[in-house]
Amino acid sequence: MAESPMQNRVQGGVNPLSLSIEEMARLLSAAGGRKVTPEQVQADIDAGAPLAAGGRVNLVHYAAWLVREVQAK
């Protein structure tokens, strides 16, 4: 079955709906043009960013959490 666009793999074959913390840091670094470390992503998770089963991060859920945090800041 073909993948839906939301399941498209980006940036070297990773699934943005299920990323490890290291993959998320690499993806954000590449997309933002500024270094993001796994420790920074972990700090967000410690601060309440949503984490899926198996310690994976869903980019959409993480972005939703970030947009809420930016407004509440």
Added chain:
Amino acid sequence: MKVDPRNLRVAEAVRLLNSTPLGEVVQPHVVYRHLNRAAYKIGDGRKIDLVRYAAWLFHARRETFEPGWTEGNYEAHKDAVNARSRLASESSRDIAAEGWVHAPPHSERVSNIGRAVSGALTLLTGFQHAYFQVFER
């Protein structure tokens, strides 16, 4: 309907971000504001790349406004400045409110109209005179 997370309209981005277990987290006007603030860092100016938007949000969350300021403060500040500008604009439009500008008396108004009509007739007569002079040659 298929949505491409790397090429979202604002409405699609809002729906996608509000569709997570976190519930409603953002309104379209906020995404529009972010689109303007981030310029072309998160898309082509109209469409949004969710991956780049997430990266921008990641850094935006860490960057602070002036000490003690938040995005909410900024909005309140913007509203206050707008209200002050509106007040200044309205007060400058209200120069006749104190009663020192009066409508001219009726007779003066009538004579003004008379002068205007007379001026127009003079112009018209002059024009007709010049017109006939041209054709008489």
